Amino acid sequence: MSEMEDSSAESGLDAQTQRKVVRERYATIATEDGEEDDRCCSRERSRCSPAETTLPTDETARQLGYSDTELESVEGDANLGLGCGNPQAIASLNAGERVLDLGSGAGFDCFLAAQEVGETGSVVGVDMTPEMVEKARANAGRNEADTVEFRLGEIEHLPVSDDSIDVIISNCVVNLSPDKPQVFDEAFRVLRPAGRLAISDVVLTAEVPSGVRADPDSVASCVAGASTIDRLETILTDAGFESVNISPKDDSDEFIRDWDDDYDVSEFLVSAAITARKPVVADE
Template identity: 55%
Template sequence: MKDVKQDQIRSQVRENYAKVALKVNDESTCHAPGCCTPQDQKTLSVDDISKQMGYSAAELQSIPNGANMGLGCGNPQAIADLKEGDVVLDLGSGGGFDCFLAAPKVGSTGKVIGVDMTPEMITKSRNNASKSKFENVEFRLGEIEHLPVSDESTDVIMSNCVINLSPDKQSVFNEAYRVLKGGGRLAISDIVLTADLPDEVRNNIPLYSGCVTGASSIHELNQYLSIAGFTNISIEPKKESKAFIKDWAPEYKVEDFIVSAVIKAEK
């Protein structure tokens, strides 16, 4: 975005998602700033939103109350091919939703680490883990451009509609490469550009927090991943995601410019 500093973007995103963490209670509807329920459908439940994104009823029933806030644009742990003993890192873990779904798959010999830059989200996810006794899950406060994770310590990195929010995506993928073990892999759901955004959208700061303005093209993502060192890169747009993306900002018809995609790569 023109004339908008990276720290301003981070502050805007952090502020908006702090509000989400504080507003979304166990039985609430979703109030996220964009990648969530449309403004005119505040009664849509978070479970309904998540089913649109590919989560099953069984998955939604298996997590702590309040962990699912209806955020995201896909189901990354379903594409991650998780195995017993894996160490999994979730970038932008929010209330811990995908972490809690990954935890039983990696078992007691594995571990799931969630990283989020919003203190309110970390507090929420830690409370969720404690009350439901998830002993192989932990949550760390930090930015995904500067991960609080040691080198070559992770088998799988997943993320759900978060990397588009970063103003420095190259650093995100560089960090992901650093913390992955050799043979480690990415399993990411995120938003990609399918056409150039009009100026009224590109210069709209609230839409950055709404998972629209910060989206990259497939070509740009391929470049970021390649520069970081990743191989076997696969970016698969999901046209069916337009069915829920159209409600994010109906006045701008953002479904004409963005789509959810499955992003995979290996170290």
Template identity: 55%
Template structure:
């Protein structure tokens, strides 16, 4: 974000959180996902406009489900009962998180639970998955989905991702899918992720990153902020936040081809000029306190 946008966010982060909470509460209550809204404006449902492809948060390919358009495979989609897959996000953290049996996974902004249930398959019955979301409607929906999926090793907690309701040094991997950009205090998100990770634990986040300054009207638009656009930080800013939080082995890998679908998120401008999807990875040092 520009300095002006950062100043606005710093001035009233709770107002930003309330806008985000209201939007995603509406999505949870509607029972509709973000993948069938082809042609619907980004202000309605989902994290983007309709008609994008590959790893984006929507797609115009009628032969694929919403999450297949995000980079998940058909087996992933078939493995989770209806209701958890809202078609939201901008990538697939499972693809690079390298989760293994017995690990404890924390999902930031877990929504209706789709990524949590996939993580539960990776870590097995001896592992554990915790989803944290600040939207009460989403947490209620996710808990109902946990029963529907018979996911006894998954739990959902109401809370903010910058103030996680998770004990220190109890998590092996933190995942997230297009949620950190929505947080007005991103450094606090990474600080708290560092706190809850065990030494040697890791971050594996899919998110959008800013590649050029946004036009003023985008920065001022609340719908752009809550729609995974105006809240995106630059690669350099994210690297600085992760480093400042104490992480090492920081890797942020932009998906250059994602500009093809990001370009379709807004009918009035080419957002591919300003945004790209990226895989964000980092590790807590083995001697990290």
């Protein structure tokens, strides 16, 4: 493992504190009812969650790769303008598939996935924030999403049965976990043989600035908890996945650089598409 991975592949917070600050941040986002241009907690706070900028949420989503058709197809306030990509674009979902969304938030990606898998498929969203699960369930009603359900739980301990999922998606959530190997071990457990992983997340390209790794705001805003590509490849391979591919998104600096007012986050972070597959016969 390289010196950069040793020093900054994970956040500088202990696991309990990291989960606490992440849960509190997204509980606040789920319950706030301010205007869109005040979504960054307050104008005085510099650190914003991904896409939690002064841009309207639809415009932010377009930057992340969502089409106008996708944005117009979901009712309610499921689109919170959060994320670092569009997992739908890399998941290649098919009718009848069962999809799991890690860190499903208010449900936006779940509802888009449900449109792709149709009435014969189904979608499960898992989120550790009760306020987000409540919001997502309300949005499910607005969208008449009968094939979508939301469960409260941590992505390190999924409330999902073994070998029951065809595709796992996620949007800029795994970096928030203090135990990424456990996340991918769980992903491997719940996927059916030949099931696939298709997530958008951020990866480290350089050292995180001094003092940022242990800063709660930076960790909770997807800035300080990311891993390098090499480390993620190792974690995924160790979990049992094959065909691992991590592809940085060349133009992600256009929105990542705005995630903080104090420094250019794109100097050490990039959005990436992360895909992998569970072998047809898992290694013993």
